[in-house]
Amino acid sequence: MNNNITLSDIAKALNLSVSTVSRALTDSYQIGDETKQKVLAYAKEHHYVPNRMARSLREGKSRSIGVIVCSIDNSFMAQMLDGIDRYCSERDYQIIIMQSKELYEQEKANVSLLYAGGIDGLLISPSYQTTDFSHLTNLQQAGLPVVLFDRLSNHIETHKVAVDNFKGAYEATVHLINNGYRAIAHLNWNTQLSVATERFKGYQKALEDFGIAFNPDWVKFCDTTNAATLDEELATALQELMALKQRPQAIFTATDLLSTKCLAHLHQSGLRIPDDIALIGFSNTDLAEVLNPSLSTIHQPSFEIGRLAAQQLLTLIADNNTQPFETILLPTKLQVRESSQAKF
Amino acid sequence: MNNNITLSDIAKALNLSVSTVSRALTDSYQIGDETKQKVLAYAKEHHYVPNRMARSLREGKSRSIGVIVCSIDNSFMAQMLDGIDRYCSERDYQIIIMQSKELYEQEKANVSLLYAGGIDGLLISPSYQTTDFSHLTNLQQAGLPVVLFDRLSNHIETHKVAVDNFKGAYEATVHLINNGYRAIAHLNWNTQLSVATERFKGYQKALEDFGIAFNPDWVKFCDTTNAATLDEELATALQELMALKQRPQAIFTATDLLSTKCLAHLHQSGLRIPDDIALIGFSNTDLAEVLNPSLSTIHQPSFEIGRLAAQQLLTLIADNNTQPFETILLPTKLQVRESSQAKF
DNA sequence: GCTTACAACTAAATGGTTTTAGTAAAAACA
DNA sequence: TGTTTTTACTAAAACCATTTAGTTGTAAGC
Numbered sequence A, B: 001m002n003n004n005i006t007l008s009d010i011a012k013a014l015n016l017s018v019s020t021v022s023r024a025l026t027d028s029y030q031i032g033d034e035t036k037q038k039v040l041a042y043a044k045e046h047h048y049v050p051n052r053m054a055r056s057l058r059e060g061k062s063r064s065i066g067v068i069v070c071s072i073d074n075s076f077m078a079q080m081l082d083g084i085d086r087y088c089s090e091r092d093y094q095i096i097i098m099q100s101k102e103l104y105e106q107e108k109a110n111v112s113l114l115y116a117g118g119i120d121g122l123l124i125s126p127s128y129q130t131t132d133f134s135h136l137t138n139l140q141q142a143g144l145p146v147v148l149f150d151r152l153s154n155h156i157e158t159h160k161v162a163v164d165n166f167k168g169a170y171e172a173t174v175h176l177i178n179n180g181y182r183a184i185a186h187l188n189w190n191t192q193l194s195v196a197t198e199r200f201k202g203y204q205k206a207l208e209d210f211g212i213a214f215n216p217d218w219v220k221f222c223d224t225t226n227a228a229t230l231d232e233e234l235a236t237a238l239q240e241l242m243a244l245k246q247r248p249q250a251i252f253t254a255t256d257l258l259s260t261k262c263l264a265h266l267h268q269s270g271l272r273i274p275d276d277i278a279l280i281g282f283s284n285t286d287l288a289e290v291l292n293p294s295l296s297t298i299h300q301p302s303f304e305i306g307r308l309a310a311q312q313l314l315t316l317i318a319d320n321n322t323q324p325f326e327t328i329l330l331p332t333k334l335q336v337r338e339s340s341q342a343k344f
Numbered sequence C: 001g002c003t004t005a006c007a008a009c010t011a012a013a014t015g016g017t018t019t020t021a022g023t024a025a026a027a028a029c030a
Numbered sequence D: 001t002g003t004t005t006t007t008a009c010t011a012a013a014a015c016c017a018t019t020t021a022g023t024t025g026t027a028a029g030c
Helices: A007-014 A018-025 A033-045 A052-059 A075-090 A104-116 A134-141 A165-178 A194-209 A227-242 A256-268 A302-318 B007-014 B018-025 B033-045 B052-059 B075-090 B104-116 B134-141 B165-178 B194-209 B227-242 B256-268 B302-318
Strands: A064-069 A094-099 A121-124 A146-149 A159-163 A184-189 A219-222 A250-253 A278-282 A296-299 A327-330 A333-335 B064-069 B094-099 B121-124 B146-149 B159-163 B184-189 B219-222 B250-253 B278-282 B296-299 B327-330 B333-335
Touching: A007 A018, A007 A033, A018 A033, A052 B052, A064 A075, A064 A104, A064 A302, A075 A094, A075 A302, A075 B075, A075 B094, A094 A104, A094 B075, A094 B094, A104 A121, A104 A134, A121 A134, A121 A302, A134 A146, A146 A302, A159 A165, A159 A302, A165 A184, A165 A194, A165 A250, A165 A278, A165 A296, A165 A333, A184 A194, A184 A227, A184 A256, A219 A227, A227 A256, A250 A256, A256 A278, A302 A327, B007 B018, B007 B033, B018 B033, B064 B075, B064 B104, B064 B302, B075 B094, B075 B302, B094 B104, B104 B121, B104 B134, B121 B134, B121 B302, B134 B146, B146 B302, B159 B165, B159 B302, B165 B184, B165 B194, B165 B250, B165 B278, B165 B296, B165 B333, B184 B194, B184 B227, B184 B256, B219 B227, B227 B256, B250 B256, B256 B278, B302 B327
Parallel strands: A064 A094, A064 A121, A121 A146, A146 A159, A159 A327, A184 A219, A184 A250, A250 A278, A278 A296, B064 B094, B064 B121, B121 B146, B146 B159, B159 B327, B184 B219, B184 B250, B250 B278, B278 B296
Antiparallel strands: A296 A333, B296 B333
């Protein structure tokens, strides 16, 4: 740890009291100009840096926030973290990132650790296992601001920031419909998380609005958290889809992983995209562009989600009076590429 | 920040002294069993959690380390961070991640901030602008352990962990040669960072060892940090390569970004891969598999780099006697896919 | 019976900063 | 001249956990 000079070192060297030095450095009106200059010069010369621990202890604020995410290692999440980081570091807040790895127990452990670590607030994208939110409401009751991002839940009242999954999925499906596809399958993640359920609902609503009967056979849910079994699960799902009497002409895949894996699988089976089957993903991979064929996607403003979530948290920390909580749903953007070209 | 109960709250409640309570909680031999039980029970019931700031201030250790990276938002980096995080959180160390965004000034600012924040050590992958390492050697002189990872430099003596870039590049090139390609171009990043120069050297050595004359026209350096101009720069580079009298039959691309962009470009120009031109990358994108054609790569053990770097730093923090410094170069792994299939 | 040893505790200092309450001297005012 | 105000500073408390150096009271040893 840093063995810097302290206020009392400066005080001794200049024959002043510690409090005078402290005040001189914060440009207090209580200190004469001459003294201020002396202190400032000495501090600069000897690279004085206030001790963060001491200051935090004294102020009861650590100027650090906790961020709990399922996994850092994922392009979309990294972009959101980038947004959080940018907003916070501009305001001299440190962020402490922890990974839940989609485990509820791990998430609870992270919360305890961060709380004990003296964070001023928490930003969290809950694990997919998390159905009980008491570890978070407890935190709130203890006076710690909590903001949800990306993955929302109704089990806790607070600021929430995410993308409008329903609308994004709706637009993806409508795009396929407008391009002449009517038999549209849907590949989703088998979880109760709003990111998944809302996308499913958006898909259903689009079909309904365009008078296409919903066909449960066209919808497949996979466990995307288990990398070991996913490939096989996906292969089976696709085979089943392709074996249907009324074979789907297009697929709307609800997550990054499903989209790219699906594309690879279809390729291997020798299917031409979009001629044999069209594809659109809900995704943020920067590789959508370089895939072959390039993959149409619903793009999420990931950086902005992170940025806004951080903003919400920091204002919550600043004026801790309980303002009415907001849920911000950012719009997605349809990015049309080759994989969903019009049928005719 | 956490408004928990403190030792003195417990002390008052149980009519004990603060020191007794402190000792009871650390299971000191100086405290009687009965008292211990009482204290422990009370602490548990009231969710006592030691104040991290106070403890850190007292101990002169923060149990947190700084991690400076160019950018979080990059699959390879995220994997390394994952490794760092896993090792540290298993040992109750917090990590504070900051981004330099490839800017030297930003990196210096990060270092100051982290130092002031009272970290116990620093893990850094320097920005590509960084040629002066005095901000890091200063840190060392102040007694703060520093470990370099991924991007190494000879301007500072410390533990270093990275991948064997020379050998990896050598193997990539040899792989192409063995598959029948002799006119092999090389696309690299225009920086003096070892990650780039070592790969270039590996490429040259392979050619030399197989009796292929090095042709400077076959080598192109691009500024991959400027996203705005990269596409055009790359397009020009590829055009120039393809216009050569002795046209290259294969390309070894030295970074993730170059590999994927290059693949996309070649596609657009209607070239078949690997028939018209083969490709191998130095890369960690999990999408290598799903690209079309799937991209052969030199895979880097990113998680392991992070893990080992964290390990080196924590041991350095633990026994701060200056052991001899090590440089660990992990082996890469050649992953053969379609883009570099044998010519015949 | 007296010393020694031990068990079970406590007072107080330490770490570095901020802030409250206060002091001394100089300047302003009457 | 005497009082008030202002200026420029200081002492000390507070934040909380840890640890050193004790202080009791009791049991063991001779």
